[in-house]
Amino acid sequence: MKRSIFKGMLLVSVLSLLACAVLIMDVLYGYFDKQANEELHQQAASIARGVESAGISYFDGFQTPERVTWMTAAGTVIYDSQADVSQMENHSDREEFAEARDTGVGEATRYSSTLAEKTIYYALRLEDGSVLRVSQTQYTVLTMLMGLATPVTIVLLCGMLLSAALSSAVVKRIVKPINAINPEQPDLDADYEEIAPLLRKIHTQNQEIADQMQTLKKQQEEFRQLTAHMREGLLVADSSGQVLSWNQAVLEILGVPEPSDTRNIYEFNRSEPFRLAVEQALAGQPAEQVLSLGQRSYRLLASPVQEQEAVTGIMVLLLDVTEQEHREQLRREFTSNVSHEMKTPLTAIHAIAGMLVQDVIEPKDVKKFAGDIYHESSRMIALVNDTLRLSRMDEQAVTEQKEPVDLYDLAEAVIARLRMAAGEKQVSFSLTGTHVMVSGVYSMLEEMLYNLCDNGIKYNHEQGTVTVSVLAAGREGVLMVQDTGIGIPPEDQDRIFERFYRVDKSHSRAIGGTGLGLSIVKHTAAYHNAQVQVSSKPGEGSTFTVIFPETLEC
Structure with missing residues (x-):
């Protein structure tokens, strides 16, 4: 409390001092800035009259704290009170010059970050079109504030010391009766009326705590035992089946709302496996059941909690075993x-x-x-x-190492192996595309392409064709096998990669094969982080496309 009061008083003091300093500086700076501008205007008008009447001779013996510059209508400097005109550049691009030349009067202010100063420029156009400029350098507000740093710091330190002394005295007086309160036996006749409700509440709570301590200790011990092995969905019930505790997971699994009061455990789920497991656990025997809820399967483990060979409660765990x-x-x-x-x-x-x-x-x-x-x-x-x-492949037990594989050369080799089988079926092969290099296991990629091309022959018509294309699409490599065969019905296209799945079992067995070819294709593509796509129409043929995510430079 002392620290809080000290910080508050110090903060108020510092902010007040800073606010006063800023306000005063703002008022004074505005006033003096206005006075300086008026004087600069008067000085410029006086010099302009002198120059228009006497010309350049007006500046003979001329002395003034302001800097005076006289320029032609083209911006060439004729006279400057502080610099050699021969070394000065043309001023036609200066803001104040351009404004004065166009409107008769021009003003500008420029700041110097290194010197913390600002320069005010005031320019007048003379009757002959030339421009007279008078400038004055002033300190910025920041420079003036820095000049006041020492006195402001002294005032702040004094304010801090005063705040510390005052806060210490105030806090001691405030906290003395508070520190004297005995939480176990609070004196209801307090010095401060403001803390009387607090003392009465403490007294009431002490009585309630005393009544509940024994019960709370017992419940805490039971809860510790029951939740020691919690993993997923949890229900804790006493020996009569009244639920003592649950977690959010069990509510989501069983699809029940959060209970507002104690409920019987059977209200959470009334299925036969659930009831049997609970009854067996209440009888003192661990139970295990499989609970089917929608599309998910859960292993239900019901364990009794015993104390001196008596069942004091049960713990029910629900573990997701769907996968x-x-x-x-x-x-x-x-x-x-x-x-x-x-x-x-x-x-x-x-x-x-x-x-x-x-x-x-x-x-x-x-x-x-x-x-x-x-x-x-x-x-x-x-x-x-x-x-x-x-x-x-399922166990990721492939022993061969990946190496650069040219998909085009691979396709040529596979087609050569299948020329005889294709000739017997009167099916012709063609290869299109370009050389594309990928990182992979050659034997696996060879078998993948072999299975696709072999299917293209087996399920093709006589005089049909099988076209193998190797393409590069950006960073991706594309391997495509297209046939003119019997095609695949739309309802079967999502299942053809399943093991032993056959669209037409009688036709498939007649032409041979193990029923695992496309499963090997899918697993090989997955091993190489590639995607397999199929497009087919019954009677028109099928197209299998394998897309590799990244190619190598040839």
Whole structure:
């Protein structure tokens, strides 16, 4: 309090002194400035009359504290009382000269930041068109204030000392009865009427605190135990199921408004998993359930809080496991699809092998059936390799290092590998564009482009075409594969990159493949921070575009 009063009094004193000083300086400076301007005008008019009557001879023996300059109508200096006219430049660009030449009278003020001075110029146009200028140098307000720094500082110091002495005396008198108050037993007959309500409130609160202390200590200990392992949504209830505490997360998860008073825990959620977990926890046994709320899944953990083998309450935690459940579902689907895809070739191999063992195949047909075994086993090997490759990409376990890869050269190599397959299908290849360098794993990019071009052949018509384009769009590299095949329906275009997803299962199995080609394309593009776009119309063909975010200099 003493410090606050001292600061307040000191601030008032300083501001008052400064305000008075500024006001006085402003009034005095304005007055003297006006007087100086009037004197300058009179001096200029007097000199102008003398010059018009006597000419240049008027300045013989001429002395004045003001600086006098006489200039021709063109701005050439004829006379200057303080400088050699031969060394002076033309003054036609001076503000006061131009104004006087045009209107008869000109004024200007210029400041010197280095000398903290200002110069007032007053110019008159004479009858012959020449211009007479009289100037006077004055100190600025800042210079005058700096001159008063010492006396102002002394006055401020005196004000500070006086404020300190007064505030110390006032504070001691004010705080003496306040310091004498006993918070445990306040004297209601206070010296100051202003603090009597405060003393009565302290007395009332002391009584309430005394009544609640024991209860508060017990609740604090229970709360500490119940919230020790809180992670996400939290509900704390007593042994009767009345909620003692909750957090904002549980209200958002369960979609309930913030309760205004104590509520039963079943009012937060009435689903069967929630009820079973709570009942089991109240019986003294930990419980775990999965709670589905809209599109989200939550693991519900209900734990009893026991004291001397008696359940005093329960703690319910809700943990968001939506992503975990989604990954588990994908794992199950993937396992099921892999098993299904491998079952078909294994069944064929098993059947043919059984026929061979039973010797029911004619010798002339053995080669044909051996070829079927070779074809089905190759299909299984391709499926296993693709599955392992996707697994490594999922786990970011790619061992190859990235290197500069020319997409145009890569496209030429892939097309060369597929020339024979394209010829058998009577599909022609074409390559357009330019050389574009990107940073990537060559084998992965090669397989990505191979899968796109291979699909362009498999799902094409006879006499169809597959066009591979390599382009540079600013800093981006674009790899485009366009075919004239059967196309993809709009409703399937968002799912074709899913593992084992086939638009036409009968057609896809007839032409072979593992069903993982486009999934490998998507994962390869993601590994290289690239984007895959597809544009297709049934019966007109498809265009797959891979956009790399950054290219290298060739």
